[in-house]
Amino acid sequence: MKTHIFSSIVLTFSFMLITMGGYTGLVWGIGQLAPNQGKGITIQQNGKSYYENIGQTFSDDRYFWSRPSAVGYNAAGSAGSNKGPSNPDYLRQVQDRIDTFMVHHPGISKAEIPADLVTASGSGLDPHISPQAAYVQAGRIARTRSIPEAEVQKLVSKHIEGPWLGLFGPSKVNVLELNLALDQQ
Amino acid sequence: MNTELLGVLAIFLLSVLLAIPLGRYVARVYLGTPTLLDPVMGPLEKLLFQISRIDAHRDMDWKEQLKAMLSINLIWFLITMAVLMNMSWLPLKPDGNPSMSADLAFNTAISFVVNCNLQHYSGESGLSYLGQLMLMFLQFVSAAIGMAAAVIVFNSLRDQQSTGLGNFWNYFTKSITRILLPVSVLGAIIFTFQGMPVTLEGKDTMVSLQGDTVQVSRGPVAPFVAIKHLGTNGGGFFGANSAHPLENINYLTNELQLLLQFLIPLAMVFAMGYFVKKRKFALMIFGVMTLGFLILVIPNIYTEMQGNPAISQMGIDQSLGAMEGKEVRNGAASSGYWSILTTVISTGSVNAMHDSTMPLSGMNELLAMMVNGFFGGCGVGILNIYIYIIIAVFISGLMVGRTPEFMGKKVEAREVKIAMLTALLSPLLIMGGTALAAWMVVNNPDLPWLNNPSFHGFSEMLYEMTSANANNGSGFEGLGDNNPFWNISTGIVLLFGRFIPIIGPVAIAGLLAGKKFIPESAGTLKTDTLTFGAMIFSVIVILTALSYFPALTLGPLAEYFTM
Numbered sequence: 171m172k173t174h175i176f177s178s179i180v181l182t183f184s185f186m187l188i189t190m191g192g193y194t195g196l197v198w199g200i201g202q203l204a205p206n207q208g209k210g211i212t213i214q215q216n217g218k219s220y221y222e223n224i225g226q227t228f229s230d231d232r233y234f235w236s237r238p239s240a241v242g243y244n245a246a247g248s249a250g251s252n253k254g255p256s257n258p259d260y261l262r263q264v265q266d267r268i269d270t271f272m273v274h275h276p277g278i279s280k281a282e283i284p285a286d287l288v289t290a291s292g293s294g295l296d297p298h299i300s301p302q303a304a305y306v307q308a309g310r311i312a313r314t315r316s317i318p319e320a321e322v323q324k325l326v327s328k329h330i331e332g333p334w335l336g337l338f339g340p341s342k343v344n345v346l347e348l349n350l351a352l353d354q355q
Numbered sequence: 356m357n358t359e360l361l362g363v364l365a366i367f368l369l370s371v372l373l374a375i376p377l378g379r380y381v382a383r384v385y386l387g388t389p390t391l392l393d394p395v396m397g398p399l400e401k402l403l404f405q406i407s408r409i410d411a412h413r414d415m416d417w418k419e420q421l422k423a424m425l426s427i428n429l430i431w432f433l434i435t436m437a438v439l440m441n442m443s444w445l446p447l448k449p450d451g452n453p454s455m456s457a458d459l460a461f462n463t464a465i466s467f468v469v470n471c472n473l474q475h476y477s478g479e480s481g482l483s484y485l486g487q488l489m490l491m492f493l494q495f496v497s498a499a500i501g502m503a504a505a506v507i508v509f510n511s512l513r514d515q516q517s518t519g520l521g522n523f524w525n526y527f528t529k530s531i532t533r534i535l536l537p538v539s540v541l542g543a544i545i546f547t548f549q550g551m552p553v554t555l556e557g558k559d560t561m562v563s564l565q566g567d568t569v570q571v572s573r574g575p576v577a578p579f580v581a582i583k584h585l586g587t588n589g590g591g592f593f594g595a596n597s598a599h600p601l602e603n604i605n606y607l608t609n610e611l612q613l614l615l616q617f618l619i620p621l622a623m624v625f626a627m628g629y630f631v632k633k634r635k636f637a638l639m640i641f642g643v644m645t646l647g648f649l650i651l652v653i654p655n656i657y658t659e660m661q662g663n664p665a666i667s668q669m670g671i672d673q674s675l676g677a678m679e680g681k682e683v684r685n686g687a688a689s690s691g692y693w694s695i696l697t698t699v700i701s702t703g704s705v706n707a708m709h710d711s712t713m714p715l716s717g718m719n720e721l722l723a724m725m726v727n728g729f730f731g732g733c734g735v736g737i738l739n740i741y742i743y744i745i746i747a748v749f750i751s752g753l754m755v756g757r758t759p760e761f762m763g764k765k766v767e768a769r770e771v772k773i774a775m776l777t778a779l780l781s782p783l784l785i786m787g788g789t790a791l792a793a794w795m796v797v798n799n800p801d802l803p804w805l806n807n808p809s810f811h812g813f814s815e816m817l818y819e820m821t822s823a824n825a826n827n828g829s830g831f832e833g834l835g836d837n838n839p840f841w842n843i844s845t846g847i848v849l850l851f852g853r854f855i856p857i858i859g860p861v862a863i864a865g866l867l868a869g870k871k872f873i874p875e876s877a878g879t880l881k882t883d884t885l886t887f888g889a890m891i892f893s894v895i896v897i898l899t900a901l902s903y904f905p906a907l908t909l910g911p912l913a914e915y916f917t918m
Contacts, residue, residue: 252833292598
């Protein structure tokens with residue numbers, strides 16, 4: 171038994187050194203060649219820096235809205251709502267979101283609102299919305315910014331990221347990039 | 356065809372295709388035949404064995420194997436407790452996160468030592484980077500324990516009389532140096548170049564385009580995520596696990612994480628075929644596991660893509676699927692696939708919140724963990740299916756009126772008793788634990804545990820206990836679980852749920868290995884046939900249904916029928 175304890179202790183510290191030190195250090199070292207030296211990909215505009223993969227709150231009528239978030243897009247933390255599909259309080263909340271959306275988007279029918287706009291993401295930091303969710307907001311953007319709706323639609327189309335390799339996964343729009351492009355118009 | 360479904364199909368097929376050569380490699384590693392990494396890893400292993408005074412060629416009997424395994428687990432538990440409770444003054448703490456309370460550290464240390472990774476904290480606020488790295492270390496070594504235990508059982512399946520069971524230290528060390536470490540390095544580098552952070556800098560403060568000041572948590576994420584999946588650990592670096600956009604950057608990283616977590620559970624089945632030279636038997640086991648997996652996963656993909664019927668009634672377009680708790684870049688199909696993959700193989704990582712999946716999807720996630728043998732965790736999946744096999748051999752023997760035999764060894768009362776007790780421990784822990792929790796809630800309605808009322812609230816508690824027993828680690832995360840009741844109760848369930856299902860099969864393997872070898876004859880029950888596969892599958896279905904149907908009725912089924 172004693173020999174097992176000795177072997178256990180020595181092996182443990184050796185593997186701590188190999189994995190916590192060697193492995194992490196190796197990946198960190200190679201990571202210095204990665205985008206932004208492995209500190210997260212950023213986008214710069216007008217002297218400000220943003221994270222490409224971290225969603226932001228957009229509630230202003232002049233911007234495309236992001237999805238609802240359980241953490242208010244503060245990436246100090248991350249969480250979903252964890253509401254069950256049959257929870258009555260939750261369903262009321264969804265109904266409220268639909269009503270709010272309808273008020274800000276007159277002339278839109280409910281069947282045009284895609285589910286992602288009225289549900290919270292798993293992380294609370296989702297940087298994307300679906301292409302439908304962007305198109306359905308185009309009319310409002312055009313009105314508040316006094317630009318032709320066709321131009322807004324065109325901007326959205328330009329920002330759609332299709333499936334990976336054109337084959338796998340959903341299409342999506344990065345809300346921050348789309349709004350940055352709007353500001354540059 | 357829908358691109359979301361195509362993504363799921365592609366990654367499933369790719370996983371199986373890659374697992375076959377990997378399985379052959381794994382078998383070669385454990386058999387000690389020459390492999391590609393010999394020049395690099397050979398000297399390192401030699402040095403490790405030398406300084407820790409291990410004779411890696413010496414055969415151990417099954418009791419000695421278990422002693423070695425338990426003693427190293429004890430050491431890990433003690434060191435991890437010490438680190439987690441002293442993080443606030445130890446180095447690598449750029450965010451100044453506090454140390455853990457004793458009960459939370461107890462739960463977390465056990466949880467990562469046993470390869471479960473149930474997390475009652477959020478990484479952003481609950482751990483320093485030293486704590487994260489410590490847990491990353493455990494993700495390597497706990498996975499290696501499962502693999503080593505599986506190889507010990509493989510040894511007992513080789514049809515020679517009284518063969519040795521090999522050397523635990525040898526299998527444990529090689530699992531890390533030859534399999535887990537090299538593949539993790541590869542995965543982590545790809546993740547890094549996709550934009551996953553690997554830095555020791557702390558939180559960044561940022562002003563959003565609209566003018567809100569927020570913070571962004573970072574850290575050495577990429578190396579952590581690679582081993583978290585490869586070792587079917589599943590513990591998240593961030594609170595939202597692989598739903599977090601920095602822990603799962605894009606669809607490519609999502610597919611890669613699905614691949615990494617599936618590789619070893621699949622490869623171990625094929626490795627068994629190569630190792631014991633019974634490829635037809637391995638293929639039969641693969642068939643049983645795949646059938647179970649597909650029966651659970653297909654309904655989940657379909658249900659999640661259909662969307663929430665309660666929201667459909669509000670008149671909303673649900674063509675994206677049930678998006679509550681899901682990320683747009685992953686999509687509903689991939690999230691449905693992930694929800695079952697992560698539960699059948701005991702990873703427990705999530706790319707969408709299980710608490711918000713549809714009632715029947717939640718039920719399938721629970722069933723996947725209750726069976727825990729449709730592939731199952733890194734190495735331990737083989738051990739779980741081994742128990743089902745022994746029971747199936749016993750029942751078949753009774754049906755045809757012969758002494759049951761398995762791989763040329765008589766299966767007698769002692770082995771069957773161990774198998775039955777191991778199999779029955781799960782329902783006892785899950786139902787006992789859930790009953791106790793439900794009793795607490797009924798008598799103290801003010802307890803701030805449940806995030807959802809009624810049937811779904813019950814499901815949250817059932818899920819937590821099931822996840823702990825299966826060493827899975829996913830959760831219906833709405834449950835308020837960072838308190839002494841849940842920390843201590845699940846901590847105990849975790850320990851039993853880990854070590855009994857390892858000790859049982861290793862003990863059976865040891866007992867069988869010591870018996871006389873009986874050459875195959877006309878009267879031998881063939882264990883590599885379709886019929887026997889059906890027998891194993893039936894045993895799994897009957898055991899699971901009898902044990903858990905009442906509990907599932909109270910939770911997900913009731914929710915489904917009342918929606």
